[in-house]
Amino acid sequence: MVEAALFLYPQEVSVESGSDVTLPCRAPTDLTAVRWSRPELGSDHYVFFYRDRRLYEEYQHPAYRGRVSLVDRGLEHADASVTLRRASFRDTGTYECVTVSSRGHRKRTSELHLKVSHSGLTAGQTDEGGDTRGHYGLVAPFVVVIVIGSLILWKYKNHVKKSSECPAADEAPELNQSSSAEPVPQ
CATH class of the missing domain: 1.20.5 (Single alpha-helices involved in coiled-coils or other helix-helix interfaces)
Incomplete structure (x- = not known):
């Protein structure tokens, strides 16, 4: 698992395809909601959306369902970092973390660029864990x-070629002629 420290915005996090990666996001205490998004997904779908101790999967982009979880379950330690499991090349891009405090203050807390590399793949594998040999x-x-x-x-x-090389039936010598006078059965 790769964990990146929070420095200057935007930071870059690198990971090998198929690995798990932690996307860091720290916020002031008393968090009630966290939203991780990617500009490429549009405003209707998120990477991760958690509010009032509940994950809202209906707002989550299908590519991220079942692959993203909070590091600090329940947001009790003001850690809005998430773990992305089985990173693939398609996960490469910019990620934004927005937090909401119990007083309703919304703040873009973190922005980072995730870079997923193809190194470490074995022959015949794809970055989604599939196998091209099939x-x-x-x-x-x-x-x-x-x-x-x-x-x-x-x-x-x-x-057909051999058949055409054989003589025609009317050109073939009589096979049923014999020197004896006996009739040949038909």
């Missing part, structure tokens, strides 16, 4: 059909 299972049947079809076509062409 795609061969989709291609292999098509290759097999093409190879078998080519073999059948090749055999058919050879058979």
Whole structure:
């Protein structure tokens, strides 16, 4: 898990794809709400929205559901930092933390830029934890059909070619002629 210290705004936090990262946000005491957002998501969806001891998932962008949680559950220590699990390249961007005190004061407390790198991936993996090797299972049947079809076509062409090289029936010598006078059964 990566944890960044709060220095000057905006700060940069770097993490490898697939790792968990803490996005820091400290605020004055007596917090009642925290909202983490990304400008790219628009105003209708948030990365994380927590108010009055409750997480509001209906306002959370689908890409972040089940992946973001408060470090200080209940905001009891004025720590509005969140943990983002399984960071992916799509999570790269600017994040803003806005806090609300019990007196209703709203304050943009933190702004940071998250940079998710692809280093550390093994061959065949994607930054979302998937495996590209499974795609061969989709291609292999098509290759097999093409190879078998080519073999059948090749055999058919050879058979037609051999048939055309044989003499026609009216040009072939009589096979049923014999030197004896016995009739040949038909």
